[in-house]
Amino acid sequence: MHRLQNNIAIVVGAGQTPGATVGNGRATAITFAREGATVLLADRDLASAEETRAAIEGEGGRASSIEVDITREDDCRRLVATCLERYGRIDVLHNNVGIGAHDAGVTGTEVEHFERIFRVNLEGPLLTCKHALPAMRAEGGGVITNVSSIASVAAATGLVAYKTSKAALNALTQTLALANARYGIRANAILPGLINTPMAIEGISAARGVDREQLIAQRDRQVPLGKMGTAWDVAAAALFLASDEAKxxxxxxxxVDGGQSARIG
Ligand SMILES: NC(=O)c1ccc[n+]([C@@H]2O[C@H](COP(=O)([O-])OP(=O)(O)OC[C@H]3O[C@@H](n4cnc5c(N)ncnc54)[C@H](O)[C@@H]3O)[C@@H](O)[C@H]2O)c1
Known part of the structure; x- marks a missing residue:
């Protein structure tokens, strides 16, 4: 049985950082399509979204791409209008985009980088929701899933903008949930822990000048289940939350962290 049969899903950040493994957004878009959804693939990097489309169509799924920068309200408005023009409605809005570049803690972070991280991690999802919600309300329901991070609740030494923007995204998610429950709209957040994606592995090894294999081993050791998760683990949670099983x-x-947050108690 296809769990998202006949659903129209927008995945924002459906491309990915180049690298050896699949990213969270791409894995989620592919998983949604495998479960019967038609997926609108939004990304600032259109070529990367197109790679995701090719992967989906190569498996016989349905998808199309759109170039969108979620820090621009006009782009978010156009994203929703395009989805309605192409497919007539929106059942699922999956906000995957998140960045942490140049986050250097309280004393080291430049204001421009702090502001950029907040615009992408918090204001971006706020704007996609702002423009998708009227359509979902008119349709009588919908699902919003925001990709946060375990860093929002657990120790994240040296990170300030990433951690606080994701904590704010958690709060935004709860606000969305309570304000829209009466319209049949659900809103949840996924908090990935240490995941073996290019954004994390290639990104951090380049930024910190750490050997890739050493970084993988170091991250694996921090996970109670013994190994980092993969983007498919995040995608499986996204599928569950988008499906009627989570109604x-x-x-x-x-x-989705292999037990890491259980250490908090
Ligand atoms: N990998 C991990 O270990 C980990 C852990 C915790 C949370 N996360 C979260 O997972 C999410 C990302 O996972 P991923 O693997 O898909 O990352 P990714 O970097 O591979 O993909 C993110 C995509 O977002 C796009 N993007 C960036 N800024 C954008 C903007 N302004 N407008 C539109 N698109 C934009 C990028 O072009 C990219 O294709 C983030 O929210 C991140 O915080 C990841």
């Missing part, structure tokens, strides 16, 4: 779940911050 009584809203306002939840779902950790």
């Amino acid at each position: 009584f779940i809203t306002g939840v911050l779902l950790a």
Whole structure:
């Protein structure tokens, strides 16, 4: 049985950082399509979104791409209008985009980088929701899933903008859930832990000048289940939250972290 049969899903950040493994947004878009959804693939990097489209169509799925920068309100407005023009409605809005570049802690972070991280990680999802919600309300329901991070609740030494923007995204998610429950719209957040994606591995090894294999081993050791997760683990959680199996779940911050957050108690 296809769990998203006949659904129209927008995945924002459906391309990915280049690298050896699949990214969270791409894996989620592919998973949604495998479960019967038609997926609108939004990304600032159109070529990368097109690679995701090729992967989906190569498996017989349905998808199209659109170039969108979620820090621009006009782009978010156009994203929703395009989805309605192409497909007539929006069932799922999956906000995957998140960045952390140049986050150097309280004393080291430049204001321009702090502001950029907040614009992408918090204001971007706010704007996509702002423009998708009227359509979802008119349709009588919908699902919003925001990709946060375990860093929002756990120790994240040296990070300030990333951690606080994701904590604010959690709060935004709960606000969305409560304000839209009466319209049949659910809103949840996924809090990935240490995931073996190019954004994390290639990104951090380049930024910190750490050997890739050493970084992988170091991250694996921090996970109670013994190994980092993959983007497919995040995608599986996204599929569950988007599906009717989660029809009584809203306002939840779902950790997908191999047990890391259980250490908080
Ligand atoms: N990998 C991990 O270990 C980990 C852990 C915790 C949370 N996360 C979260 O997972 C999400 C990203 O995962 P991913 O693997 O898909 O990352 P990714 O970097 O591979 O993909 C993100 C995509 O977002 C796009 N993007 C960036 N800025 C944009 C903008 N302003 N407008 C539109 N598109 C934009 C990029 O072009 C890219 O294709 C983020 O929210 C991140 O915080 C990841």
